[in-house]
Amino acid sequence: MTRPLRQAVGAHYGWKDWLVQRVTATVMAVYTVLVLGIVLWNGGIDHALWKALFAHGAWKLATFVFMLALCWHAWIGVRDIWMDYVKPVGVRLALEVVTVLALAAYVGWTVQILWGGR
Amino acid sequence: MSALDRPEVRPRPVYLDLVRIRLPLPGIVSILHRVSGAVLFLCGIPLLLLAVQSSLGTPEQFASLKAAFSHPLAKLVTIGFVWAYLHHFCAGIRYLLIDLHVGDDLLPARRSSAMVLAVSLALTLVAGVRLW
Numbered sequence: 058m059t060r061p062l063r064q065a066v067g068a069h070y071g072w073k074d075w076l077v078q079r080v081t082a083t084v085m086a087v088y089t090v091l092v093l094g095i096v097l098w099n100g101g102i103d104h105a106l107w108k109a110l111f112a113h114g115a116w117k118l119a120t121f122v123f124m125l126a127l128c129w130h131a132w133i134g135v136r137d138i139w140m141d142y143v144k145p146v147g148v149r150l151a152l153e154v155v156t157v158l159a160l161a162a163y164v165g166w167t168v169q170i171l172w173g174g175r
Numbered sequence: 176m177s178a179l180d181r182p183e184v185r186p187r188p189v190y191l192d193l194v195r196i197r198l199p200l201p202g203i204v205s206i207l208h209r210v211s212g213a214v215l216f217l218c219g220i221p222l223l224l225l226a227v228q229s230s231l232g233t234p235e236q237f238a239s240l241k242a243a244f245s246h247p248l249a250k251l252v253t254i255g256f257v258w259a260y261l262h263h264f265c266a267g268i269r270y271l272l273i274d275l276h277v278g279d280d281l282l283p284a285r286r287s288s289a290m291v292l293a294v295s296l297a298l299t300l301v302a303g304v305r306l307w
Contacts, residue, residue, distance in 0.1 A: 079271060079274065082267050082271065083271070086264065086267070086268070089264065104230075104234050104237040104238075107230060107231070107237075108231060111231055127220065131212070131215075131216045131220070134209075134212045134213075134216070135212075135213065135216050138209065138212075138213060159216075163220050163221070163224065166224050166228075167224065170224065170227060170228045170231065
Protein backbone atom coordinates (compact mmCIF):
# COMPACT_ATOMS: atom_id res chain seq x y z
CA MET A 58 0.00 0.00 0.00
CA THR A 59 1.50 3.32 -0.99
CA ARG A 60 0.23 6.48 0.57
CA PRO A 61 1.06 10.06 -0.21
CA LEU A 62 3.34 11.09 2.61
CA ARG A 63 2.14 14.67 2.72
CA GLN A 64 -1.32 15.90 1.95
CA ALA A 65 -2.08 19.49 1.07
CA VAL A 66 -4.87 19.41 3.65
CA GLY A 67 -3.06 17.26 6.18
CA ALA A 68 -1.58 18.17 9.49
CA HIS A 69 1.44 20.41 9.45
CA TYR A 70 3.79 17.79 10.78
CA GLY A 71 5.31 19.57 13.66
CA TRP A 72 4.93 20.81 17.13
CA LYS A 73 4.28 24.43 16.07
CA ASP A 74 0.50 24.08 16.02
CA TRP A 75 0.55 22.26 19.34
CA LEU A 76 2.55 25.09 20.90
CA VAL A 77 0.51 27.85 19.24
CA GLN A 78 -2.68 26.26 20.58
CA ARG A 79 -1.32 26.51 24.13
CA VAL A 80 0.18 29.98 23.86
CA THR A 81 -2.99 31.44 22.31
CA ALA A 82 -5.06 29.68 25.00
CA THR A 83 -2.98 31.32 27.71
CA VAL A 84 -3.35 34.76 26.09
CA MET A 85 -7.13 34.31 25.95
CA ALA A 86 -7.30 33.06 29.53
CA VAL A 87 -5.44 36.16 30.77
CA TYR A 88 -7.75 38.47 28.81
CA THR A 89 -10.82 36.62 30.11
CA VAL A 90 -9.69 36.98 33.71
CA LEU A 91 -8.96 40.69 33.05
CA VAL A 92 -12.48 41.30 31.70
CA LEU A 93 -14.04 39.40 34.59
CA GLY A 94 -11.87 41.26 37.06
CA ILE A 95 -12.80 44.67 35.62
CA VAL A 96 -16.51 43.82 35.65
CA LEU A 97 -16.45 42.40 39.20
CA TRP A 98 -14.21 45.22 40.49
CA ASN A 99 -16.75 47.77 39.32
CA GLY A 100 -19.67 45.70 40.57
CA GLY A 101 -21.17 45.26 37.12
CA ILE A 102 -20.76 47.55 34.18
CA ASP A 103 -22.85 50.33 32.68
CA HIS A 104 -22.73 51.88 29.26
CA ALA A 105 -20.49 54.83 30.19
CA LEU A 106 -17.89 52.65 31.89
CA TRP A 107 -17.96 50.12 29.07
CA LYS A 108 -17.42 52.83 26.47
CA ALA A 109 -14.66 54.44 28.52
CA LEU A 110 -12.90 51.07 28.74
CA PHE A 111 -13.03 50.56 24.98
CA ALA A 112 -11.87 54.14 24.38
CA HIS A 113 -8.47 53.23 25.87
CA GLY A 114 -5.85 52.57 23.22
CA ALA A 115 -4.25 49.87 25.37
CA TRP A 116 -7.56 48.06 25.82
CA LYS A 117 -8.24 48.22 22.07
CA LEU A 118 -4.85 46.60 21.46
CA ALA A 119 -5.42 43.97 24.17
CA THR A 120 -8.80 43.16 22.65
CA PHE A 121 -7.28 42.94 19.18
CA VAL A 122 -4.52 40.61 20.39
CA PHE A 123 -7.17 38.50 22.17
CA MET A 124 -9.12 38.25 18.91
CA LEU A 125 -6.01 37.27 16.92
CA ALA A 126 -5.22 34.61 19.53
CA LEU A 127 -8.83 33.41 19.41
CA CYS A 128 -8.85 33.13 15.62
CA TRP A 129 -5.48 31.39 15.41
CA HIS A 130 -6.62 29.00 18.15
CA ALA A 131 -9.93 28.40 16.38
CA TRP A 132 -8.14 27.72 13.10
CA ILE A 133 -6.09 24.90 14.61
CA GLY A 134 -9.06 23.47 16.52
CA VAL A 135 -11.54 23.60 13.68
CA ARG A 136 -8.99 22.27 11.19
CA ASP A 137 -8.42 19.32 13.54
CA ILE A 138 -12.16 18.64 13.48
CA TRP A 139 -12.22 18.64 9.67
CA MET A 140 -9.15 16.38 9.57
CA ASP A 141 -10.79 13.90 11.94
CA TYR A 142 -14.21 13.65 10.35
CA VAL A 143 -13.93 14.77 6.71
CA LYS A 144 -11.87 12.41 4.60
CA PRO A 145 -12.41 13.49 0.94
CA VAL A 146 -9.59 15.91 0.16
CA GLY A 147 -11.69 18.31 -1.92
CA VAL A 148 -14.43 18.66 0.67
CA ARG A 149 -11.88 19.12 3.42
CA LEU A 150 -10.06 21.80 1.45
CA ALA A 151 -13.34 23.62 0.81
CA LEU A 152 -14.25 23.53 4.51
CA GLU A 153 -10.78 24.73 5.49
CA VAL A 154 -11.03 27.63 3.04
CA VAL A 155 -14.45 28.59 4.42
CA THR A 156 -13.00 28.42 7.95
CA VAL A 157 -10.11 30.72 7.06
CA LEU A 158 -12.44 33.17 5.35
CA ALA A 159 -14.78 33.24 8.35
CA LEU A 160 -11.87 33.84 10.72
CA ALA A 161 -10.48 36.59 8.49
CA ALA A 162 -13.92 38.20 8.51
CA TYR A 163 -14.07 37.95 12.32
CA VAL A 164 -10.72 39.77 12.59
CA GLY A 165 -11.83 42.43 10.10
CA TRP A 166 -15.07 42.93 12.00
CA THR A 167 -13.10 43.33 15.22
CA VAL A 168 -10.97 46.05 13.63
CA GLN A 169 -14.13 47.83 12.48
CA ILE A 170 -15.57 47.69 15.99
CA LEU A 171 -12.38 48.85 17.69
CA TRP A 172 -11.14 51.52 15.30
CA GLY A 173 -14.09 52.09 12.98
CA GLY A 174 -15.26 55.25 14.68
CA ARG A 175 -18.91 56.11 14.69
CA MET B 176 15.31 4.36 6.46
CA SER B 177 14.05 6.91 3.98
CA ALA B 178 10.58 8.26 4.35
CA LEU B 179 9.47 6.39 1.25
CA ASP B 180 9.95 2.86 2.57
CA ARG B 181 8.05 3.19 5.77
CA PRO B 182 6.54 -0.05 7.01
CA GLU B 183 3.07 -0.77 5.75
CA VAL B 184 0.37 0.48 8.11
CA ARG B 185 -1.81 -2.39 9.26
CA PRO B 186 -5.52 -1.58 9.43
CA ARG B 187 -6.53 -0.65 12.95
CA PRO B 188 -9.65 -2.01 14.61
CA VAL B 189 -12.36 0.63 14.50
CA TYR B 190 -15.21 0.53 16.95
CA LEU B 191 -17.58 3.39 16.49
CA ASP B 192 -20.94 2.28 17.81
CA LEU B 193 -21.72 5.61 19.40
CA VAL B 194 -24.69 4.25 21.35
CA ARG B 195 -22.68 1.48 22.98
CA ILE B 196 -19.40 3.28 23.58
CA ARG B 197 -18.89 3.89 27.28
CA LEU B 198 -16.64 6.92 27.46
CA PRO B 199 -14.68 7.38 30.67
CA LEU B 200 -15.03 10.78 32.34
CA PRO B 201 -11.88 12.26 30.72
CA GLY B 202 -13.30 11.15 27.36
CA ILE B 203 -16.55 12.97 28.06
CA VAL B 204 -14.63 16.12 28.99
CA SER B 205 -12.60 15.74 25.80
CA ILE B 206 -15.54 15.41 23.40
CA LEU B 207 -17.35 18.27 25.17
CA HIS B 208 -14.18 20.35 24.73
CA ARG B 209 -14.43 19.74 21.01
CA VAL B 210 -18.18 20.30 20.80
CA SER B 211 -18.03 23.51 22.84
CA GLY B 212 -15.13 24.74 20.71
CA ALA B 213 -17.05 24.12 17.50
CA VAL B 214 -20.14 25.90 18.86
CA LEU B 215 -18.06 28.87 20.00
CA PHE B 216 -16.42 29.14 16.58
CA LEU B 217 -19.64 28.82 14.57
CA CYS B 218 -22.03 30.95 16.66
CA GLY B 219 -20.17 32.25 19.70
CA ILE B 220 -17.68 34.56 17.95
CA PRO B 221 -20.18 36.26 15.58
CA LEU B 222 -22.73 36.69 18.38
CA LEU B 223 -20.06 38.06 20.70
CA LEU B 224 -18.90 40.55 18.06
CA LEU B 225 -22.49 41.55 17.37
CA ALA B 226 -23.12 42.11 21.08
CA VAL B 227 -19.90 44.08 21.62
CA GLN B 228 -20.60 46.17 18.54
CA SER B 229 -24.07 47.24 19.63
CA SER B 230 -23.02 47.61 23.27
CA LEU B 231 -20.46 50.21 22.15
CA GLY B 232 -23.02 52.17 20.17
CA THR B 233 -25.38 54.81 21.48
CA PRO B 234 -26.95 54.50 24.96
CA GLU B 235 -30.18 53.57 23.16
CA GLN B 236 -28.44 50.68 21.42
CA PHE B 237 -26.99 49.59 24.76
CA ALA B 238 -30.46 49.71 26.30
CA SER B 239 -32.05 47.77 23.44
CA LEU B 240 -29.30 45.14 23.74
CA LYS B 241 -30.11 44.84 27.44
CA ALA B 242 -33.79 44.53 26.59
CA ALA B 243 -33.05 41.79 24.08
CA PHE B 244 -31.09 39.91 26.75
CA SER B 245 -34.05 40.05 29.12
CA HIS B 246 -36.04 37.69 26.90
CA PRO B 247 -36.10 34.24 28.57
CA LEU B 248 -35.04 32.49 25.36
CA ALA B 249 -32.09 34.87 24.96
CA LYS B 250 -31.12 34.16 28.56
CA LEU B 251 -31.22 30.41 27.94
CA VAL B 252 -29.07 30.75 24.82
CA THR B 253 -26.64 33.02 26.68
CA ILE B 254 -26.37 30.51 29.51
CA GLY B 255 -25.63 27.86 26.89
CA PHE B 256 -22.76 29.91 25.49
CA VAL B 257 -21.53 30.74 28.99
CA TRP B 258 -21.36 27.03 29.72
CA ALA B 259 -19.57 26.34 26.42
CA TYR B 260 -16.97 29.02 27.20
CA LEU B 261 -16.51 27.91 30.81
CA HIS B 262 -16.23 24.24 29.92
CA HIS B 263 -13.75 24.98 27.14
CA PHE B 264 -11.82 27.24 29.54
CA CYS B 265 -11.69 24.75 32.44
CA ALA B 266 -10.94 21.75 30.23
CA GLY B 267 -8.22 23.79 28.53
CA ILE B 268 -6.60 24.65 31.85
CA ARG B 269 -6.68 20.95 32.70
CA TYR B 270 -4.88 20.11 29.42
CA LEU B 271 -2.26 22.79 30.09
CA LEU B 272 -1.62 21.29 33.53
CA ILE B 273 -1.44 17.78 32.09
CA ASP B 274 1.11 19.06 29.55
CA LEU B 275 3.16 20.19 32.54
CA HIS B 276 2.78 16.67 33.97
CA VAL B 277 0.50 17.90 36.73
CA GLY B 278 -2.05 15.17 37.43
CA ASP B 279 -1.31 13.06 34.37
CA ASP B 280 -1.70 9.72 36.15
CA LEU B 281 -4.90 7.76 35.68
CA LEU B 282 -6.58 8.57 38.98
CA PRO B 283 -5.75 12.29 39.22
CA ALA B 284 -6.75 12.68 35.56
CA ARG B 285 -10.13 11.09 36.32
CA ARG B 286 -10.60 13.28 39.34
CA SER B 287 -9.62 16.46 37.50
CA SER B 288 -12.01 15.64 34.65
CA ALA B 289 -14.84 15.36 37.18
CA MET B 290 -13.68 18.68 38.62
CA VAL B 291 -13.77 20.33 35.17
CA LEU B 292 -17.37 19.21 34.67
CA ALA B 293 -18.39 20.25 38.17
CA VAL B 294 -16.61 23.63 38.23
CA SER B 295 -17.82 24.71 34.79
CA LEU B 296 -21.40 23.66 35.63
CA ALA B 297 -21.25 25.41 39.02
CA LEU B 298 -19.89 28.63 37.49
CA THR B 299 -22.53 28.43 34.77
CA LEU B 300 -25.14 28.12 37.51
CA VAL B 301 -23.75 31.19 39.28
CA ALA B 302 -23.75 33.17 36.02
CA GLY B 303 -27.23 31.87 35.21
CA VAL B 304 -28.64 32.93 38.57
CA ARG B 305 -27.09 36.40 38.19
CA LEU B 306 -28.44 36.68 34.65
CA TRP B 307 -31.91 35.65 35.75
